[in-house]
Amino acid sequence: MKKQYKTKEEVHNRALDIRGKRFGDIADGISLKSKSLAGDVFEHWFGKEKDSASERDLKEADVELKATPFKQLKSKNKTGGAKYSAKERLVLNIINYENLANEKFETSHFLEKNSVIELGFYEYKSGISKSEWNFKDTVLFEIQKNSDDFAVIKNDWHTIQKYVLEGHAELLSESATDYLAACTKGKKGTNERVQPYSDVPAKQRAFSLKRSFMTNLLRQNILGDKKTESIFKGKFEIKKGSIENQVGEMLKPWIGWSVKKLEKKFDVKSTAKSKHAVLAARMLGLSLKVRFDTNSVKVAEFEKAGIVPKTVRFDEKGRNKESMSFAPFRFKNLAQQSWDETRDSEMADWHKFLLDSKFLFIVFQMVDGAELFQGFRFFNVPYSDLNGDIREVWEDTVSKIKHGVTLEAVKSSTANSGYVVNNNFVKLGQKASQRKICHVRPHAQKSDYSVNGKSSDELPSAIIWKNRPNNTKLFSDNWMTTQSFWFNHDYVRKQVLDLIEQ
Structure with a gap:
Protein backbone atom coordinates (compact mmCIF):
# COMPACT_ATOMS: atom_id res chain seq x y z
CA MET A 1 0.00 0.00 0.00
CA ILE A 222 27.27 16.59 1.42
CA LEU A 223 31.04 16.96 1.45
CA GLY A 224 31.23 19.70 4.09
CA ASP A 225 33.45 21.92 1.94
CA LYS A 226 32.43 25.41 3.02
CA LYS A 227 35.72 27.17 2.28
CA THR A 228 34.37 29.72 -0.18
CA GLU A 229 34.25 33.49 -0.19
CA SER A 230 31.31 35.62 -1.25
CA ILE A 231 31.17 38.77 -3.33
CA PHE A 232 27.87 39.75 -1.79
CA LYS A 233 28.68 40.62 1.79
CA GLY A 234 25.13 41.54 2.72
CA LYS A 235 21.67 40.65 1.47
CA PHE A 236 21.48 40.41 -2.31
CA GLU A 237 19.62 43.40 -3.73
CA ILE A 238 17.39 42.08 -6.51
CA LYS A 239 16.88 45.62 -7.83
CA LYS A 240 20.43 45.39 -9.17
CA GLY A 241 19.41 42.41 -11.25
CA SER A 242 21.76 39.60 -12.20
CA ILE A 243 25.16 38.67 -10.83
CA GLU A 244 26.60 40.31 -13.96
CA ASN A 245 25.11 43.66 -13.00
CA GLN A 246 26.25 43.33 -9.42
CA VAL A 247 29.82 42.45 -10.42
CA GLY A 248 29.79 45.27 -12.96
CA GLU A 249 28.92 47.84 -10.31
CA MET A 250 31.85 46.64 -8.23
CA LEU A 251 34.40 46.74 -11.08
CA LYS A 252 33.41 50.00 -12.81
CA PRO A 253 34.96 52.34 -10.21
CA TRP A 254 38.43 50.88 -10.91
CA ILE A 255 38.38 51.35 -14.70
CA GLY A 256 41.27 53.56 -15.76
CA TRP A 257 43.37 52.87 -12.67
CA SER A 258 46.98 51.88 -13.29
CA VAL A 259 48.32 48.58 -12.02
CA LYS A 260 50.79 50.48 -9.83
CA LYS A 261 47.96 52.48 -8.25
CA LEU A 262 45.95 49.31 -7.67
CA GLU A 263 48.97 47.60 -6.11
CA LYS A 264 49.30 50.45 -3.64
CA LYS A 265 45.57 50.60 -2.94
CA PHE A 266 45.30 46.88 -2.17
CA ASP A 267 48.78 46.39 -0.71
CA VAL A 268 49.79 43.87 -3.37
CA LYS A 269 53.50 43.51 -4.06
CA SER A 270 54.57 44.27 -7.61
CA THR A 271 56.56 41.02 -7.62
CA ALA A 272 53.60 38.92 -6.43
CA LYS A 273 52.88 35.76 -8.42
CA SER A 274 49.97 36.30 -10.83
CA LYS A 275 49.49 39.81 -9.47
CA HIS A 276 46.90 40.72 -12.14
CA ALA A 277 44.75 37.79 -11.04
CA VAL A 278 45.15 38.89 -7.42
CA LEU A 279 44.26 42.50 -8.24
CA ALA A 280 41.13 41.38 -10.11
CA ALA A 281 39.95 39.53 -7.01
CA ARG A 282 40.75 42.46 -4.75
CA MET A 283 38.69 44.82 -6.92
CA LEU A 284 35.73 42.58 -6.08
CA GLY A 285 36.43 42.77 -2.37
CA LEU A 286 37.92 39.28 -2.09
CA SER A 287 40.94 38.27 -0.02
CA LEU A 288 44.49 37.73 -1.22
CA LYS A 289 43.84 33.98 -0.99
CA VAL A 290 41.62 34.18 -4.09
CA ARG A 291 43.39 34.28 -7.46
CA PHE A 292 41.65 34.33 -10.83
CA ASP A 293 44.33 32.29 -12.59
CA THR A 294 43.31 28.85 -11.36
CA ASN A 295 40.71 26.33 -12.52
CA SER A 296 39.11 26.27 -9.08
CA VAL A 297 38.03 29.75 -7.98
CA LYS A 298 36.55 29.55 -4.49
CA VAL A 299 33.96 32.31 -4.88
CA ALA A 300 30.46 31.11 -4.03
CA GLU A 301 28.54 33.13 -6.64
CA PHE A 302 31.02 32.30 -9.40
CA GLU A 303 31.05 28.60 -8.50
CA LYS A 304 27.24 28.38 -8.54
CA ALA A 305 26.82 30.36 -11.75
CA GLY A 306 29.69 28.75 -13.64
CA ILE A 307 31.42 32.12 -14.05
CA VAL A 308 35.04 31.68 -15.12
CA PRO A 309 37.16 34.81 -14.50
CA LYS A 310 40.19 35.29 -16.73
CA THR A 311 42.66 38.18 -16.82
CA VAL A 312 43.72 39.24 -20.33
CA ARG A 313 46.70 41.52 -21.00
CA PHE A 314 47.31 43.61 -24.12
CA ASP A 315 50.27 45.65 -25.32
CA GLU A 316 50.07 49.26 -26.57
CA LYS A 317 49.11 48.09 -30.07
CA GLY A 318 46.19 46.05 -28.72
CA ARG A 319 47.82 42.65 -29.11
CA ASN A 320 47.55 39.74 -26.68
CA LYS A 321 50.01 36.91 -27.19
CA GLU A 322 48.61 34.39 -24.73
CA SER A 323 45.90 31.90 -25.71
CA MET A 324 43.46 30.75 -23.01
CA SER A 325 43.95 27.27 -21.60
CA PHE A 326 41.45 24.82 -20.15
CA ALA A 327 41.92 21.92 -17.77
CA PRO A 328 43.88 18.98 -19.24
CA PHE A 329 41.84 16.08 -20.57
CA ARG A 330 42.43 12.35 -20.21
CA PHE A 331 42.83 10.59 -23.55
CA LYS A 332 40.86 7.46 -22.65
CA ASN A 333 38.01 9.44 -21.10
CA LEU A 334 37.78 11.73 -24.11
CA ALA A 335 37.65 8.77 -26.50
CA GLN A 336 34.52 7.46 -24.76
CA GLN A 337 32.58 10.73 -24.89
CA SER A 338 30.06 12.13 -27.36
CA TRP A 339 29.34 15.72 -28.36
CA ASP A 340 25.61 14.89 -28.47
CA GLU A 341 23.55 17.24 -26.28
CA THR A 342 20.29 15.29 -26.34
CA ARG A 343 21.27 13.40 -23.21
CA ASP A 344 23.18 15.27 -20.52
CA SER A 345 24.72 12.19 -18.89
CA GLU A 346 26.46 11.24 -22.17
CA MET A 347 27.60 14.70 -23.26
CA ALA A 348 31.32 15.47 -23.61
CA ASP A 349 32.88 17.14 -20.58
CA TRP A 350 34.16 20.13 -22.57
CA HIS A 351 30.77 20.59 -24.23
CA LYS A 352 29.08 20.59 -20.81
CA PHE A 353 31.63 23.04 -19.45
CA LEU A 354 31.19 25.51 -22.31
CA LEU A 355 27.40 25.27 -22.14
CA ASP A 356 27.45 25.93 -18.39
CA SER A 357 30.15 28.58 -18.32
CA LYS A 358 30.10 32.32 -18.58
CA PHE A 359 33.54 33.92 -18.95
CA LEU A 360 34.47 37.13 -17.18
CA PHE A 361 37.35 38.73 -19.08
CA ILE A 362 39.20 41.30 -16.95
CA VAL A 363 41.26 43.45 -19.30
CA PHE A 364 44.61 45.17 -18.69
CA GLN A 365 46.56 47.12 -21.32
CA MET A 366 49.76 49.12 -21.67
CA VAL A 367 48.86 52.74 -22.54
CA ASP A 368 51.53 55.43 -22.81
CA GLY A 369 53.97 53.41 -20.73
CA ALA A 370 51.56 52.54 -17.91
CA GLU A 371 49.50 49.38 -17.55
CA LEU A 372 45.82 50.21 -16.96
CA PHE A 373 42.69 48.30 -16.01
CA GLN A 374 40.61 48.90 -19.13
CA GLY A 375 37.36 47.19 -18.16
CA PHE A 376 35.63 43.84 -18.22
CA ARG A 377 33.37 41.72 -20.39
CA PHE A 378 31.05 38.80 -19.68
CA PHE A 379 31.06 36.34 -22.56
CA ASN A 380 28.98 33.28 -23.43
CA VAL A 381 30.24 31.06 -26.25
CA PRO A 382 27.68 31.43 -29.08
CA TYR A 383 25.84 28.30 -30.20
CA SER A 384 27.22 28.76 -33.73
CA ASP A 385 30.81 28.70 -32.43
CA LEU A 386 30.12 25.82 -30.06
CA ASN A 387 28.70 23.62 -32.81
CA GLY A 388 31.01 24.99 -35.50
CA ASP A 389 34.78 25.29 -35.10
CA ILE A 390 34.85 24.12 -31.48
CA ARG A 391 32.95 20.93 -32.23
CA GLU A 392 35.11 20.28 -35.31
CA VAL A 393 38.33 20.56 -33.31
CA TRP A 394 36.91 18.36 -30.54
CA GLU A 395 35.76 15.66 -32.98
CA ASP A 396 39.07 15.78 -34.87
CA THR A 397 40.93 15.30 -31.59
CA VAL A 398 38.75 12.37 -30.53
CA SER A 399 39.13 10.68 -33.91
CA LYS A 400 42.93 10.89 -33.79
CA ILE A 401 43.03 9.59 -30.22
CA LYS A 402 40.84 6.63 -31.16
CA HIS A 403 42.69 5.71 -34.35
CA GLY A 404 46.23 6.58 -33.31
CA VAL A 405 47.93 9.94 -32.85
CA THR A 406 50.73 10.61 -35.32
CA LEU A 407 54.00 11.71 -33.67
CA GLU A 408 57.14 12.76 -35.49
CA ALA A 409 60.47 13.08 -33.68
CA VAL A 410 62.85 15.77 -34.93
CA LYS A 411 66.42 16.02 -33.63
CA SER A 412 67.08 19.09 -31.51
CA SER A 413 70.19 20.22 -29.66
CA THR A 414 68.11 22.29 -27.21
CA ALA A 415 65.74 19.55 -26.03
CA ASN A 416 66.77 17.49 -22.98
CA SER A 417 65.88 14.24 -24.74
CA GLY A 418 67.65 15.31 -27.93
CA TYR A 419 64.36 15.42 -29.85
CA VAL A 420 61.36 17.67 -30.35
CA VAL A 421 58.18 15.66 -30.98
CA ASN A 422 55.42 17.07 -33.20
CA ASN A 423 51.84 15.74 -33.25
CA ASN A 424 48.95 16.02 -35.70
CA PHE A 425 46.40 17.71 -33.42
CA VAL A 426 44.89 21.02 -34.59
CA LYS A 427 47.47 23.79 -34.08
CA LEU A 428 47.09 27.52 -33.55
CA GLY A 429 48.58 28.11 -36.97
CA GLN A 430 50.47 31.11 -38.34
CA LYS A 431 47.85 32.49 -40.75
CA ALA A 432 44.85 34.02 -38.97
CA SER A 433 42.59 33.23 -41.95
CA GLN A 434 43.30 29.51 -41.55
CA ARG A 435 42.83 29.32 -37.78
CA LYS A 436 40.01 27.66 -35.96
CA ILE A 437 38.55 29.21 -32.80
CA CYS A 438 40.55 26.79 -30.66
CA HIS A 439 43.47 24.39 -30.83
CA VAL A 440 45.13 21.58 -28.90
CA ARG A 441 48.52 21.77 -27.26
CA PRO A 442 50.35 20.49 -24.16
CA HIS A 443 49.18 21.65 -20.78
CA ALA A 444 52.36 20.43 -19.07
CA GLN A 445 55.51 22.57 -19.18
CA LYS A 446 57.73 19.59 -20.03
CA SER A 447 57.31 17.07 -22.82
CA ASP A 448 56.84 13.49 -21.66
CA TYR A 449 56.35 10.34 -23.75
CA SER A 450 57.32 7.80 -21.09
CA VAL A 451 55.06 5.21 -19.44
CA ASN A 452 53.47 6.62 -16.27
CA GLY A 453 55.46 9.82 -16.67
CA LYS A 454 54.84 12.87 -14.48
CA SER A 455 53.47 14.81 -17.46
CA SER A 456 52.21 11.99 -19.70
CA ASP A 457 48.88 10.20 -20.14
CA GLU A 458 47.97 6.85 -21.71
CA LEU A 459 46.32 6.73 -25.14
CA PRO A 460 43.65 4.14 -26.01
CA SER A 461 45.38 3.28 -29.32
CA ALA A 462 48.99 2.86 -30.32
CA ILE A 463 50.93 5.91 -31.45
CA ILE A 464 51.78 6.16 -35.16
CA TRP A 465 55.46 7.09 -34.94
CA LYS A 466 57.61 8.79 -37.56
CA ASN A 467 61.38 8.78 -36.99
CA ARG A 468 60.87 7.25 -33.57
CA PRO A 469 64.06 7.37 -31.42
CA ASN A 470 65.52 4.06 -30.25
CA ASN A 471 65.02 4.88 -26.55
CA THR A 472 61.62 3.25 -25.94
CA LYS A 473 61.69 4.19 -22.27
CA LEU A 474 61.51 7.87 -23.19
CA PHE A 475 59.39 7.35 -26.32
CA SER A 476 56.74 4.73 -25.58
CA ASP A 477 54.05 3.05 -27.68
CA ASN A 478 50.97 4.47 -25.96
CA TRP A 479 51.91 7.43 -23.75
CA MET A 480 52.30 11.09 -24.69
CA THR A 481 52.38 14.53 -23.07
CA THR A 482 49.12 15.61 -21.43
CA GLN A 483 47.11 17.91 -23.68
CA SER A 484 44.45 20.62 -23.29
CA PHE A 485 42.04 22.56 -25.44
CA TRP A 486 42.91 26.25 -25.83
CA PHE A 487 40.94 29.25 -27.12
CA ASN A 488 43.07 31.12 -29.67
CA HIS A 489 44.37 34.47 -28.43
CA ASP A 490 42.73 36.34 -31.33
CA TYR A 491 39.35 34.74 -30.49
CA VAL A 492 39.61 36.13 -26.95
CA ARG A 493 40.72 39.51 -28.35
CA LYS A 494 37.65 39.65 -30.58
CA GLN A 495 35.35 39.48 -27.53
CA VAL A 496 36.87 42.56 -25.84
CA LEU A 497 37.89 44.58 -28.89
CA ASP A 498 35.92 47.67 -27.84
CA LEU A 499 37.74 47.85 -24.49
CA ILE A 500 41.28 48.18 -25.84
CA GLU A 501 43.14 51.00 -27.56
CA GLN A 502 44.75 50.10 -30.86
Missing part, protein backbone atom coordinates in the same frame (compact mmCIF):
# COMPACT_ATOMS: atom_id res chain seq x y z
CA LYS A 2 1.31 3.43 -0.97
CA LYS A 3 2.42 5.47 2.04
CA GLN A 4 1.04 8.99 2.38
CA TYR A 5 3.58 11.65 3.37
CA LYS A 6 1.92 14.72 4.83
CA THR A 7 4.97 16.85 5.65
CA LYS A 8 8.37 17.55 4.17
CA GLU A 9 9.92 16.34 7.43
CA GLU A 10 8.35 12.90 6.97
CA VAL A 11 9.73 12.78 3.43
CA HIS A 12 13.23 13.74 4.54
CA ASN A 13 13.26 11.20 7.37
CA ARG A 14 12.37 8.47 4.89
CA ALA A 15 15.06 9.75 2.51
CA LEU A 16 17.74 9.49 5.18
CA ASP A 17 17.14 5.73 5.38
CA ILE A 18 18.25 5.25 1.76
CA ARG A 19 21.82 6.30 2.50
CA GLY A 20 24.28 3.52 1.66
CA LYS A 21 21.62 1.37 0.01
CA ARG A 22 22.76 -0.42 -3.18
CA PHE A 23 20.59 0.06 -6.27
CA GLY A 24 20.49 -3.70 -6.76
CA ASP A 25 19.03 -4.24 -3.27
CA ILE A 26 16.21 -1.72 -3.61
CA ALA A 27 15.38 -1.81 -7.33
CA ASP A 28 12.54 -4.28 -6.59
CA GLY A 29 11.81 -5.33 -10.15
CA ILE A 30 13.02 -2.13 -11.84
CA SER A 31 15.31 -2.93 -14.77
CA LEU A 32 18.94 -2.25 -13.89
CA LYS A 33 19.50 -1.38 -17.56
CA SER A 34 17.04 1.51 -17.44
CA LYS A 35 18.57 4.90 -18.33
CA SER A 36 16.41 6.45 -15.60
CA LEU A 37 17.31 3.77 -13.04
CA ALA A 38 18.45 6.14 -10.27
CA GLY A 39 15.34 8.31 -10.48
CA ASP A 40 13.04 5.29 -10.68
CA VAL A 41 14.66 3.64 -7.65
CA PHE A 42 14.56 6.86 -5.63
CA GLU A 43 10.86 7.42 -6.34
CA HIS A 44 10.09 3.75 -5.65
CA TRP A 45 11.71 4.14 -2.22
CA PHE A 46 8.84 6.48 -1.35
CA GLY A 47 6.20 4.26 -2.90
CA LYS A 48 5.85 6.61 -5.86
CA GLU A 49 5.08 4.86 -9.13
CA LYS A 50 6.50 6.26 -12.35
CA ASP A 51 4.20 8.64 -14.24
CA SER A 52 4.30 11.77 -16.39
CA ALA A 53 2.14 13.99 -14.19
CA SER A 54 3.10 17.67 -14.07
CA GLU A 55 2.31 18.04 -10.36
CA ARG A 56 4.74 17.43 -7.49
CA ASP A 57 5.75 13.80 -6.92
CA LEU A 58 4.52 13.78 -3.31
CA LYS A 59 1.60 16.15 -3.59
CA GLU A 60 0.32 15.91 -0.01
CA ALA A 61 3.73 16.91 1.40
CA ASP A 62 4.43 19.45 -1.39
CA VAL A 63 7.75 17.77 -2.21
CA GLU A 64 9.38 16.93 -5.55
CA LEU A 65 11.79 13.93 -5.73
CA LYS A 66 15.04 14.01 -7.70
CA ALA A 67 18.02 11.67 -7.87
CA THR A 68 21.23 13.38 -9.00
CA PRO A 69 24.73 11.98 -9.71
CA PHE A 70 28.15 13.21 -8.69
CA LYS A 71 31.57 11.92 -9.72
CA GLN A 72 35.13 11.80 -8.46
CA LEU A 73 37.55 14.02 -10.34
CA LYS A 74 40.98 12.93 -11.52
CA SER A 75 42.64 15.88 -9.78
CA LYS A 76 43.27 15.92 -6.03
CA ASN A 77 42.74 18.62 -3.44
CA LYS A 78 45.63 20.36 -1.66
CA THR A 79 45.92 17.61 0.95
CA GLY A 80 45.92 14.85 -1.66
CA GLY A 81 42.32 13.83 -1.02
CA ALA A 82 39.62 13.14 -3.60
CA LYS A 83 37.72 15.96 -5.29
CA TYR A 84 34.12 15.63 -6.47
CA SER A 85 31.69 17.52 -8.66
CA ALA A 86 28.13 17.14 -9.86
CA LYS A 87 28.05 15.02 -13.00
CA GLU A 88 25.21 16.87 -14.66
CA ARG A 89 22.64 19.62 -14.32
CA LEU A 90 19.42 18.95 -12.39
CA VAL A 91 16.61 18.91 -14.94
CA LEU A 92 13.30 20.15 -13.55
CA ASN A 93 10.05 20.71 -15.48
CA ILE A 94 9.49 21.21 -19.21
CA ILE A 95 8.96 24.86 -20.19
CA ASN A 96 5.61 25.58 -21.81
CA TYR A 97 6.39 28.81 -23.67
CA GLU A 98 2.74 29.83 -24.06
CA ASN A 99 2.00 29.38 -20.35
CA LEU A 100 5.26 30.97 -19.25
CA ALA A 101 4.44 34.18 -21.12
CA ASN A 102 1.34 34.71 -18.96
CA GLU A 103 2.75 33.70 -15.56
CA LYS A 104 3.98 35.64 -12.57
CA PHE A 105 6.96 34.16 -10.79
CA GLU A 106 5.27 33.95 -7.40
CA THR A 107 2.45 31.79 -8.79
CA SER A 108 4.42 30.09 -11.60
CA HIS A 109 4.28 26.39 -12.33
CA PHE A 110 8.06 26.29 -11.88
CA LEU A 111 7.93 27.54 -8.29
CA GLU A 112 4.86 25.49 -7.40
CA LYS A 113 6.52 22.26 -8.56
CA ASN A 114 10.11 22.87 -7.42
CA SER A 115 9.97 24.98 -4.27
CA VAL A 116 10.87 21.93 -2.13
CA ILE A 117 12.97 19.10 -3.60
CA GLU A 118 14.25 16.00 -1.84
CA LEU A 119 17.60 15.33 -3.54
CA GLY A 120 19.17 11.89 -3.52
CA PHE A 121 22.90 12.19 -4.30
CA TYR A 122 24.50 9.03 -5.72
CA GLU A 123 28.04 8.48 -6.96
CA TYR A 124 28.46 7.71 -10.66
CA LYS A 125 31.13 5.01 -11.06
CA SER A 126 32.19 4.18 -14.60
CA GLY A 127 32.93 0.54 -15.27
CA ILE A 128 31.06 -0.68 -12.18
CA SER A 129 27.65 -2.34 -12.40
CA LYS A 130 24.80 0.01 -11.54
CA SER A 131 23.55 -2.60 -9.09
CA GLU A 132 26.58 -1.70 -6.94
CA TRP A 133 25.93 2.05 -6.99
CA ASN A 134 24.41 3.57 -3.88
CA PHE A 135 22.94 6.78 -2.51
CA LYS A 136 25.60 8.70 -0.62
CA ASP A 137 23.28 11.17 1.12
CA THR A 138 20.12 13.24 0.75
CA VAL A 139 19.32 16.93 1.01
CA LEU A 140 15.98 18.64 1.50
CA PHE A 141 16.52 21.56 -0.86
CA GLU A 142 14.12 24.46 -0.25
CA ILE A 143 14.53 26.97 -3.03
CA GLN A 144 13.40 29.95 -0.97
CA LYS A 145 15.50 29.19 2.11
CA ASN A 146 18.63 31.00 0.89
CA SER A 147 17.46 34.53 0.11
CA ASP A 148 20.51 35.38 -2.04
CA ASP A 149 20.18 32.24 -4.18
CA PHE A 150 16.43 32.71 -4.45
CA ALA A 151 16.87 36.28 -5.68
CA VAL A 152 19.27 35.11 -8.41
CA ILE A 153 16.94 32.24 -9.43
CA LYS A 154 14.00 34.62 -9.59
CA ASN A 155 15.98 36.97 -11.81
CA ASP A 156 16.98 34.02 -14.05
CA TRP A 157 13.32 32.99 -14.40
CA HIS A 158 12.43 36.50 -15.52
CA THR A 159 15.32 36.50 -18.00
CA ILE A 160 14.02 33.27 -19.58
CA GLN A 161 10.49 34.67 -19.66
CA LYS A 162 11.78 37.85 -21.34
CA TYR A 163 13.16 35.81 -24.26
CA VAL A 164 9.68 34.33 -24.73
CA LEU A 165 7.87 37.68 -24.42
CA GLU A 166 10.17 39.19 -27.05
CA GLY A 167 9.51 36.29 -29.43
CA HIS A 168 13.04 34.90 -29.22
CA ALA A 169 12.70 31.61 -27.35
CA GLU A 170 14.77 30.04 -30.13
CA LEU A 171 17.76 32.12 -28.93
CA LEU A 172 17.68 30.83 -25.37
CA SER A 173 20.92 29.34 -24.07
CA GLU A 174 22.03 27.92 -20.74
CA SER A 175 24.79 30.48 -20.33
CA ALA A 176 22.33 33.38 -20.61
CA THR A 177 21.42 32.99 -16.93
CA ASP A 178 23.24 32.44 -13.63
CA TYR A 179 21.80 29.54 -11.56
CA LEU A 180 18.53 28.57 -13.24
CA ALA A 181 18.94 27.61 -16.89
CA ALA A 182 16.77 26.66 -19.84
CA CYS A 183 18.40 23.41 -21.03
CA THR A 184 17.51 21.49 -24.18
CA LYS A 185 15.23 18.53 -23.62
CA GLY A 186 14.25 15.72 -25.96
CA LYS A 187 15.72 13.82 -28.87
CA LYS A 188 17.38 15.78 -31.65
CA GLY A 189 14.98 16.67 -34.45
CA THR A 190 11.82 16.00 -32.40
CA ASN A 191 12.19 18.63 -29.72
CA GLU A 192 10.68 21.78 -31.19
CA ARG A 193 7.75 23.69 -29.72
CA VAL A 194 5.70 26.70 -30.78
CA GLN A 195 6.22 30.02 -29.02
CA PRO A 196 3.49 32.65 -28.59
CA TYR A 197 5.08 35.76 -30.13
CA SER A 198 6.88 34.30 -33.11
CA ASP A 199 6.31 31.86 -35.95
CA VAL A 200 9.85 30.55 -35.50
CA PRO A 201 9.82 27.19 -33.69
CA ALA A 202 12.01 26.95 -30.58
CA LYS A 203 13.82 23.99 -29.12
CA GLN A 204 12.01 22.18 -26.37
CA ARG A 205 13.63 23.22 -23.12
CA ALA A 206 13.30 22.52 -19.43
CA PHE A 207 14.13 24.56 -16.37
CA SER A 208 17.28 23.20 -14.77
CA LEU A 209 19.73 24.05 -12.02
CA LYS A 210 23.18 24.35 -13.55
CA ARG A 211 25.80 21.69 -13.01
CA SER A 212 27.96 24.36 -11.37
CA PHE A 213 25.15 25.18 -8.93
CA MET A 214 24.69 21.48 -8.14
CA THR A 215 28.44 21.09 -7.55
CA ASN A 216 28.32 23.89 -4.99
CA LEU A 217 25.26 22.31 -3.37
CA LEU A 218 27.08 18.96 -3.20
CA ARG A 219 30.22 20.41 -1.65
CA GLN A 220 28.38 22.57 0.85
CA ASN A 221 25.79 20.05 2.02
